[in-house]
Amino acid sequence: MAETKPRTLFDKVWDAHVVEQLPDGTCVLYIDRHLVHEVTSPQAFEGLRLAGRKVRRPDATIAVADHNIPTMGRANGIQEEDSRIQVETLERNVVEFGVPYFPILSPQQGIVHIIGPEQGISLPGMTIVCGDSHTSTHGAMGSLAFGIGTSEVEHVLATQTLLQKPAKNMLVKVEGTLGAGCTAKDIVLAIIGKIGTAGGTGHVIEFAGSAIRALDMAGRMTVCNMSIEAGARAGMIAPDQTTFDYVRGKPYAPKGEALDRAIAWWSTLPADPGAHYDTVVELDAAAIAPMVTWGTNPEAVVPVTATVPNPADEQDEAKRAQLARMVEYMGLTPGQKITDLKIDVVFIGSCTNGRIEDVRAAAAVAKGRKVAPGVRAMIVPGSGIVKQQAEAEGLDRILIDAGFEWREPGCSMCLGMNPDKLTPGQRCASTSNRNFEGRQGPGGRTHLVSPAMAAAAAVSGHLADVRELA
Amino acid sequence: MDAFTKLTGVAAPLPMANVDTDKIIPARFLKTIKRTGLGVHLFDTLRYDAEGQERPEFVLNQGPYRKAEILIAHENFGCGSSREHAPWALLDFGIRCVIAPDFADIFHNNVFKNGILPIRLSREICDQLMEDAKQGDNARITIDLAEQVVVRPNGEKIPFEIDPFRKHLLLNGLDDIGQTLQHAPSIDSYESKQQAEKSWMPGISV
Numbered sequence A: 001m002a003e004t005k006p007r008t009l010f011d012k013v014w015d016a017h018v019v020e021q022l023p024d025g026t027c028v029l030y031i032d033r034h035l036v037h038e039v040t041s042p043q044a045f046e047g048l049r050l051a052g053r054k055v056r057r058p059d060a061t062i063a064v065a066d067h068n069i070p071t072m073g074r075a076n077g078i079q080e081e082d083s084r085i086q087v088e089t090l091e092r093n094v095v096e097f098g099v100p101y102f103p104i105l106s107p108q109q110g111i112v113h114i115i116g117p118e119q120g121i122s123l124p125g126m127t128i129v130c131g132d133s134h135t136s137t138h139g140a141m142g143s144l145a146f147g148i149g150t151s152e153v154e155h156v157l158a159t160q161t162l163l164q165k166p167a168k169n170m171l172v173k174v175e176g177t178l179g180a181g182c183t184a185k186d187i188v189l190a191i192i193g194k195i196g197t198a199g200g201t202g203h204v205i206e207f208a209g210s211a212i213r214a215l216d217m218a219g220r221m222t223v224c225n226m227s228i229e230a231g232a233r234a235g236m237i238a239p240d241q242t243t244f245d246y247v248r249g250k251p252y253a254p255k256g257e258a259l260d261r262a263i264a265w266w267s268t269l270p271a272d273p274g275a276h277y278d279t280v281v282e283l284d285a286a287a288i289a290p291m292v293t294w295g296t297n298p299e300a301v302v303p304v305t306a307t308v309p310n311p312a313d314e315q316d317e318a319k320r321a322q323l324a325r326m327v328e329y330m331g332l333t334p335g336q337k338i339t340d341l342k343i344d345v346v347f348i349g350s351c352t353n354g355r356i357e358d359v360r361a362a363a364a365v366a367k368g369r370k371v372a373p374g375v376r377a378m379i380v381p382g383s384g385i386v387k388q389q390a391e392a393e394g395l396d397r398i399l400i401d402a403g404f405e406w407r408e409p410g411c412s413m414c415l416g417m418n419p420d421k422l423t424p425g426q427r428c429a430s431t432s433n434r435n436f437e438g439r440q441g442p443g444g445r446t447h448l449v450s451p452a453m454a455a456a457a458a459v460s461g462h463l464a465d466v467r468e469l470a
Numbered sequence B: 001m002d003a004f005t006k007l008t009g010v011a012a013p014l015p016m017a018n019v020d021t022d023k024i025i026p027a028r029f030l031k032t033i034k035r036t037g038l039g040v041h042l043f044d045t046l047r048y049d050a051e052g053q054e055r056p057e058f059v060l061n062q063g064p065y066r067k068a069e070i071l072i073a074h075e076n077f078g079c080g081s082s083r084e085h086a087p088w089a090l091l092d093f094g095i096r097c098v099i100a101p102d103f104a105d106i107f108h109n110n111v112f113k114n115g116i117l118p119i120r121l122s123r124e125i126c127d128q129l130m131e132d133a134k135q136g137d138n139a140r141i142t143i144d145l146a147e148q149v150v151v152r153p154n155g156e157k158i159p160f161e162i163d164p165f166r167k168h169l170l171l172n173g174l175d176d177i178g179q180t181l182q183h184a185p186s187i188d189s190y191e192s193k194q195q196a197e198k199s200w201m202p203g204i205s206v
């Protein structure tokens, strides 16, 4: 393709996957990797079966069960009947359609967005989809990765393509150096606080700037993971040496000379000078404090040093009503200090913060301390590999000694589909990505924070500024 | 998928912004392996109390709105997860059209695949329609997809935009996969080209 116009990272990955452009601009877009899990796939496989269709590229597909599975005593099977049926259905479907599958008891099993990069299945420059909105996580590799619905899952299984129109380009530039105690999670929460939960609608966000470049791959994944919480279709970060070093040696990544050829292409992907972005947003990393959400969408976020906002200060009537509803649901008083909020539960895990780096950050805070009386603190590694690695480093001991529950990998209390749920009124410091009403269990109250902040809350018994624990 | 041509029905007013997919259908109801039967759990937490009793103040528990076919809401409708259970629950309840100032992207994609029409109209017009909707059974709203208009109870026609390709699929109840498979030769040649140019890309097997 003889393109002369300067292109963004998104433009380049998009262009490389257009199979055909239809007259109205809709594209048949080729999909390199399709990740499948138990909750959003049963109806898709059923659709294939009814139409007598096959999976076009089983070798570009990987399946794993993560959302529903218990995070304790898994070897004894799944007790909840409907969850068990869903997992068994996936297991039957992968056999029938010849799709590669990481079984529940294998170390490769884990949250779908953790295992893709970890196994080298998600690579730079690829198009990656999954029936899950947090597929945006894989964009940290420099790929175009986005969530799809079940009809589209079926579409990809049958055709290895999707019908799509290109998104708009948004550039979010974070320059400068993060302060002590601040992490990738705080960056992305600050971004969502700035642009809002619909700020990225219709866009693919490219995260750039020195603060993003300085993040390790785990941090970049945390940032891209939550792009969807800003309404964006996907988030991406240009591949660089950090990316290439990460990919090297991963089980399914290319090796040797093949890797060299891959890197040669990946190195051409960063945006050309002068490439056009429809929207540009800039943030100063040094101004970002550890962040805490106080309300029931991720845009309702403040620095840990702040107080609960007063809805009465809002001019717009509809917004004022929404804020008031959030304050009520969350059981808060306007003007109350965030650090005065007592917590009942701490959840460390999820595809946002369930990687080994996150476990290390939690263990660093927990070391030599104890979970406060009355607090239930659980840590759920994102994959079997993360769990093994943490155990090899002795992190599980540190956490268990401090009073944390050390569990088996899965989505767990991120969405409360398995037995790990909040009970009505319980307040939770969570490293996951959504604080919607009832997300972690009916009536549960979620405060989104980084792993270090979650651990700080666990040992303090209330939301706490991790910088004061150092 | 059922074709969508013209619809006249009761519209339920839901004056809320950021109605997320957990509100539309909480995660605990996603453990089904079917597409049907989710209608009773649509808006579960808003619709029922902790004992499972209907909350009389919620719109879908009120007389005419129990049969609503149109839903009118505020900004960023359908934000959150990619779960297609959200459109399935709407459809199973009987909703064939959602009108809002804007929609979250994945949800917007998903509703089309299920024969539900999402219509974007300005907040101001949504608020007018919301007032109409409050008249319940006495104020039916008509959606004419071919003409691309919403007809208010007073006869006023409000035009709306829709992607022509999606309009075509909806009007004819066409299955996307069937459409795409017409391009199978292009997909074949793309794959051969990719195998040559990106031979570094490994296949997955376990």
Ligand code: SF4
Pocket (backbone or CB within 6 Å): A066, A067, A111, A112, A113, A132, A134, A350, A351, A352, A410, A411, A414, A415, A432, A433
């Ligand atoms: S960890 Fe949470 S957000 Fe991530 S895939 Fe699982 S349920 Fe979805």
